[in-house]
Amino acid sequence: MNLVFLGPPGAGKGTIASEAKNYFGIPHISTGDLFRSHIKGHTDLGKQVKVILAAGDLVPDSITIEMVKQRFLESDAQNGFILDGFPRTIAQADALSEMKALDAVVNFVLDRDQIVKRLSGRRVCKSTGKTYHIHYNPPKVEGIDDETGEPLIQREDDKPEAILNRLSVYEEQTEPLIAYYREKGLLVDIDASPAPEKVFAALIKTVQK
Numbered sequence: 001m002n003l004v005f006l007g008p009p010g011a012g013k014g015t016i017a018s019e020a021k022n023y024f025g026i027p028h029i030s031t032g033d034l035f036r037s038h039i040k041g042h043t044d045l046g047k048q049v050k051v052i053l054a055a056g057d058l059v060p061d062s063i064t065i066e067m068v069k070q071r072f073l074e075s076d077a078q079n080g081f082i083l084d085g086f087p088r089t090i091a092q093a094d095a096l097s098e099m100k101a102l103d104a105v106v107n108f109v110l111d112r113d114q115i116v117k118r119l120s121g122r123r124v125c126k127s128t129g130k131t132y133h134i135h136y137n138p139p140k141v142e143g144i145d146d147e148t149g150e151p152l153i154q155r156e157d158d159k160p161e162a163i164l165n166r167l168s169v170y171e172e173q174t175e176p177l178i179a180y181y182r183e184k185g186l187l188v189d190i191d192a193s194p195a196p197e198k199v200f201a202a203l204i205k206t207v208q209k
């Protein structure tokens with residue numbers, strides 16, 4: 001099953017994808033996670049994109065497309081995948097259509113107010129990438145990761161200025177993909193406002209149709 005998760009930042013794509021990958025037995029390929037792991041590993045690519053991510057801007061298409069191409073070569077991606085955060089531009093979507101045929105594009109629908117609430121309350125464990133929310137999905141002990149006991153951090157790009165920038169980047173560059181995929185008959189809308197278990201159940205139902 002070749003799936004794309006589309007939708008604004010903070011809509012819960014990553015949370016749902018990490019459940020769905022086990023259910024479908026396919027990898028969760030998040031371009032944001034791939035970039036963050038390059039940054040953490042201080043690779044050349046990581047050094048190149050660090051400032052771009054912190055500001056909430058988009059990494060140039062050529063770099064992003066090449067990274068995804070390489071990821072698709074890995075053995076776990078041969079029988080399906082969930083792409084999360086890619087494509088984000090029409091140029092990326094065109095490039096993807098030459099690499100893989102898609103089964104569905106799941107559009108996570110969430111209004112602006114809720115997006116801002118979710119992003120500003122998001123906290124992350126730096127070493128494992130596990131995410132929490134201060135209200136909707138708090139850790140057992142405030143500010144501490146349940147598994148490692150490490151202090152949770154706020155992503156640079158979840159800080160107020162970057163959030164607003166990411167939203168306008170989303171609206172300008174990524175939202176046009178909704179019409180792009182609707183025209184191709186691939187788009188399915190999913191209400192991203194309920195709790196993750198409900199969104200996940202709706203996803204399974206929708207995709208299995």
Ligand code: AMP
Pocket residue numbers: 009031032033035052053054056057058059060064084085086087088089092157166
């Ligand atoms: P995410 O974790 O999906 O919110 O992505 C975090 C950041 O990584 C984005 O704000 C961009 O700076 C960068 N990024 C992730 N995916 C892409 C993409 N498909 N195209 C360009 N930049 C991306």
